[in-house]
Amino acid sequence: MSRTVPFKQVDVFTSTPYKGNPVAIVNCWDLDESTIEQSTLQSIAVWTNLSETTFLFKPTNEKCDYKVRIFTPKAELEFAGHPTLGTCHAYLEFSGRKNVEKIYQECALGAVELTIKDKKLSFKGVKTDVVSISSDLTQEYTKCVTAPLVTEPILAEVGPHWVVALVEDNKTCFDMEIDYELMTKVAAKHGTTGMIIAGKFPDSEKYEMRAFAPAAGVVEDPVCGSGALALARYLQEVKKFDSSYEFEISQGGRLGRQGEIKAAITHSEGSIGYHIGGQCISVVNNGEFLI
Amino acid sequence: MSRTVPFKQVDVFTSTPYKGNPVAIVNCWDLDESTIEQSTLQSIAVWTNLSETTFLFKPTNEKCDYKVRIFTPKAELEFAGHPTLGTCHAYLEFSGRKNVEKIYQECALGAVELTIKDKKLSFKGVKTDVVSISSDLTQEYTKCVTAPLVTEPILAEVGPHWVVALVEDNKTCFDMEIDYELMTKVAAKHGTTGMIIAGKFPDSEKYEMRAFAPAAGVVEDPVCGSGALALARYLQEVKKFDSSYEFEISQGGRLGRQGEIKAAITHSEGSIGYHIGGQCISVVNNGEFLI
Numbered sequence: 111m112s113r114t115v116p117f118k119q120v121d122v123f124t125s126t127p128y129k130g131n132p133v134a135i136v137n138c139w140d141l142d143e144s145t146i147e148q149s150t151l152q153s154i155a156v157w158t159n160l161s162e163t164t165f166l167f168k169p170t171n172e173k174c175d176y177k178v179r180i181f182t183p184k185a186e187l188e189f190a191g192h193p194t195l196g197t198c199h200a201y202l203e204f205s206g207r208k209n210v211e212k213i214y215q216e217c218a219l220g221a222v223e224l225t226i227k228d229k230k231l232s233f234k235g236v237k238t239d240v241v242s243i244s245s246d247l248t249q250e251y252t253k254c255v256t257a258p259l260v261t262e263p264i265l266a267e268v269g270p271h272w273v274v275a276l277v278e279d280n281k282t283c284f285d286m287e288i289d290y291e292l293m294t295k296v297a298a299k300h301g302t303t304g305m306i307i308a309g310k311f312p313d314s315e316k317y318e319m320r321a322f323a324p325a326a327g328v329v330e331d332p333v334c335g336s337g338a339l340a341l342a343r344y345l346q347e348v349k350k351f352d353s354s355y356e357f358e359i360s361q362g363g364r365l366g367r368q369g370e371i372k373a374a375i376t377h378s379e380g381s382i383g384y385h386i387g388g389q390c391i392s393v394v395n396n397g398e399f400l401i
Numbered sequence: 402m403s404r405t406v407p408f409k410q411v412d413v414f415t416s417t418p419y420k421g422n423p424v425a426i427v428n429c430w431d432l433d434e435s436t437i438e439q440s441t442l443q444s445i446a447v448w449t450n451l452s453e454t455t456f457l458f459k460p461t462n463e464k465c466d467y468k469v470r471i472f473t474p475k476a477e478l479e480f481a482g483h484p485t486l487g488t489c490h491a492y493l494e495f496s497g498r499k500n501v502e503k504i505y506q507e508c509a510l511g512a513v514e515l516t517i518k519d520k521k522l523s524f525k526g527v528k529t530d531v532v533s534i535s536s537d538l539t540q541e542y543t544k545c546v547t548a549p550l551v552t553e554p555i556l557a558e559v560g561p562h563w564v565v566a567l568v569e570d571n572k573t574c575f576d577m578e579i580d581y582e583l584m585t586k587v588a589a590k591h592g593t594t595g596m597i598i599a600g601k602f603p604d605s606e607k608y609e610m611r612a613f614a615p616a617a618g619v620v621e622d623p624v625c626g627s628g629a630l631a632l633a634r635y636l637q638e639v640k641k642f643d644s645s646y647e648f649e650i651s652q653g654g655r656l657g658r659q660g661e662i663k664a665a666i667t668h669s670e671g672s673i674g675y676h677i678g679g680q681c682i683s684v685v686n687n688g689e690f691l692i
Contacts, residue, residue, distance in 0.1 A: 117685055121448070127691050128441075128448040150419075156657060157412070157419040157684070159450050366447060393448070394408055397688035400418050 115141065116204060117397030119160075120196040123333040123361075123369040123388035130369050130391075131333040131362070133196035134163040136399050137204055139176075143167050148186070150401070155181035161328055162193040166201060174216035176201050184327055189219040189269030191335015191386055195231050198224050199390035219269050225385070230372060232387025233335070238343045239267040247300055251275070254293040255307060257286035261348055263305075266340035270303040272321075274344040276310070280318035283309030284363060290324045297325040304328075306337040306344075308359070316358040317341065319371075332362040333369025335386050342373045342384045353377050406432065407495060408688030410451075411487040414624040414652070414660040414679040421660050421682075422624040422653070424487035425454040427690050428495055430467075434458050439477070441692070446472035452619055453484040457492060465507035467492050475618055480510040480560030482626015482677055486522050489515045490681035510560055516676070521663060523678025524626070529634045530558040538591055542566070545584040546598060548577035552639055554596075557631035561594040563612075565635040567601070571609035574600030575654060581615045588616040595619075597628040597635075599650070607649040608632065610662075623653040624660030626677050633664045633675045644668050 116137040124130030136154065138146065146165075155163040160183075167177040178197045180187045187193075198213055215222040215233075223234045243251070243265055251263050251273055263275035277283050286307070297304050304323030311318065319341060321334035331337065338359050345351075359371035369388070376383040407428040415421030427445065429437065437456075446454040451474075458468040469488045471478045478484075489504055506513040506524075514525045534542070534556055542554050542564055554566035568574050577598070588595050595614030602609065610632060612625035622628065629650050636642075650662035660679070667674040 114686070117688070128444040132448055132450065153419040153657070157423055159423070159452075161450075366444070391691070393691045394685075395405070395689045395691075397408070398686045400682070400684045400686075 114398040114400050117394070117399035118200045118203070118392050119394035119397070120199055120390050120392050122192040122196040122390050123335070123371055124367070125389040125391055126368065127391055127393050129367050131192045131331070131367070132160055132393070133193045134158045134160050135166060135197050135200040136163065136401065137166045137200070138401070139166055139168055139204070141401075151179060151181055152186070154401070156183045159183065161331060162187070162190055164193045164197045166197060166204070169216045171216045171221060174214040174221050177216040180217065182326065186218070187269065189217055189222070189236065189336065191233070191337070191339060192333060194222060194224070194233050195335060195388065195390055198231055200392065203392060225387070230387050230389055232372065232374070232385045235268055235339045235343070235384040235386070237268055238339065238384050240343060240347050241265040241267065243273065247296070250296045251305065254289050254296060254305065255286055256288070257282045264344055264347060265302060266343045268336050268339045268343065270336045271301070272304065272306045272337055272340035273302055274306045274340050276308055279309045280311045280316070281309070283307055283318040283320060288322055290329055293322060294324045297323070306334070306340050308341050315356065316360065319359045319361045320364070321361070330365060332365045332367040333371065334361065335371070338371045338373055338386045339384055342375055342386065346375050346382060351375055351377070405689040405691050408685070408690035409491045409494070409683050410685035410688070411490055411681050411683050413483040413487040413681050414626070414662055415658070416680040416682055417659065418682055418684050420658050422483045422622070422658070423451055423684070424484045425449045425451050426457060426488050426491040427454065427692065428457045428491070429692070430457055430459055430495070437692070442470065442472055443477070445692070447474045450474065452622060453478070453481055455484045455488045457488060457495070460507045462507045462512060465505040465512050468507040471508065473617065477509070478560065480508055480513070480527065480627065482524070482628070482630060483624060485513060485515070485524050486626060486679065486681055489522055491683065494683060516678070521678045521680055523663065523665070523676045526559055526630045526634070526675040526677070528559055529630065529675050531634060531638050532556040532558065534564065538587070541587045542596065545580050545587060545596065546577055547579070548573045555635055555638060556593060557634045559627050559630045559634065561627045562592070563595065563597045563628055563631035564593050565597045565631050567599055570600045571602045571607070572600070574598055574609040574611060579613055581613075581620055584613060585615045588614075597625070597631050599632050606647065607651065610650045610652045611655070612652070621656060623656045623658040624662065625652065626662070629662045629664055629677045630675055633666055633677065637666050637673060642666055642668070
């Protein structure tokens with residue numbers, strides 16, 4: 111227990127320190143992953159107390175640049191959005207690689223493609239399945255939110271399983287309240303992560319979004335990458351875009367944050383891609399973490 | 402927003418990483434305190450997401466070695482136990498001072514005396530007032546805990562305001578459940594921080610302790626220094642020791658921690674002192690924090 115490894119804590123979806131969503135990155139590149147117990151990684155994620163802590167390893171998939179394992183204080187995740195961007199940002203700083211346009215991240219969900227452009231990182235969704243919800247469950251989810259839902263909620267399976275729906279506009283989304291106890295029960299019964307609610311700004315291609323996962327111990331996530339992916343997939347389902355569409359998302363205002371997300375739905379050679387990105391800033395650098 | 406200051410994250414009340422209670426220390430020694438907004442310090446404490454984040458400054462009281470300001474994600478505190486030990490530990494490492502026996506910490510509650518002995522740090526309680534509780538409120542607090550209280554609860558004002566009581570033994574304390582919703586209401590109504598419940602091990606001078614502050618956003622604190630101070634003060638009130646008494650406290654087992662606290666009640670020249678200590682270990686070292 112006397113070895114140390116490099117450590118960073120990165121703010122994601124912002125260029126202003128403390129206004130985004132933090133993720134802790136423990137750089138285990140020089141350690142043999144098989145020598146580290148799962149329980150140790152879980153204990154560290156409990157101890158940092160952040161929504162996610164990630165562990166960076168050498169890739170085992172030769173197509174990938176690095177491997178990441180993502181932990182909440184409760185469990186290991188297959189994939190998560192803001193930890194993917196924060197870990198890629200940290201990987202680029204740790205490795206000193208410059209002028210790179212594409213990075214491939216190995217994680218439990220598979221290889222995730224990341225693009226670097228104009229100081230912004232974005233990832234392409236690997237899993238973007240949608241599943242309709244029974245009318246009984248739809249009614250229950252509707253009761254969890256004080257504002258009327260203006261679209262039918264759908265389940266988007268993007269790693270986390272988010273139930274997504276729209277409300278009237280951005281202001282309605284910002285102002286609405288949530289019945290956390292009811293949502294905890296409904297999400298647990300349905301086996302989902304929680305709800306993503308968004309409302310469009312009247313005069314621009316921009317949405318106000320909020321993410322709730324009380325059953326997973328996160329009442330409201332300040333800025334949520336997988337939630338943005340779920341929203342993009344949902345908008346394609348509802349609006350049936352037949353060409354590429356870009357939009358912005360603001361999130362976290364109710365929690366004192368100012369998260370800024372860039373989303374893109376690309377149509378290319380018959381296939382549709384979903385891309386979620388934003389800026390990152392390393393707030394804690396050069397840390398040495400005792401592991 | 403481009404300056405950086407030294408940063409550590411210290412585990413308190415343990416010598417085993419991740420088994421104690423973490424505190425983040427932002428070393429602002431070289432900054433002019435008047436140039437840093439209260440809102441910036443509060444934003445940082447929200448962002449780290451720890452129960453406490455501390456900011457180390459040059460002392461303004463010439464008797465003291467350093468000044469600390471202590472923030473939860475919700476507010477600034479006059480005093481807190483584990484952040485005091487963690488900050489003193491970090492101060493000693495930052496300053497490189499060795500072979501020191503006494504350190505004086507300036508904080509909003511006044512000058513706190515710390516003693517270093519056998520690799521353990523301890524602080525002496527500055528404020529240790531006790532106040533009896535009305536029978537109506539006593540009944541309400543009693544209902545918050547599933548195990549019967551075997552002593553009358555008393556309010557100990559030690560910085561935080563803890564309502565303290567004993568249950569039958571250590572096992573009862575470990576196993577009991579809490580009605581968080583009720584406790585949140587009762588604590589808010591009474592203007593207190595929460596409850597400290599302890600039970601004695603049958604054959605040793607050791608207590609199992611648990612600390613609950615749901616109204617302050619901390620459902621159960623893993624290892625609580627001010628709670629230990631409140632317990633020591635309470636035991637003096639209940640047991641009327643007429644000479645010095647030392648005891649140990651274990652805490653955090655229900656949360657996967659193994660906190661170890663050393664407590665001492667000293668009688669000297671007619672005055673009674675309360676001392677709370679334990680080991681600390683810096684898990685994140687050499688960090689550079691963007692402030």
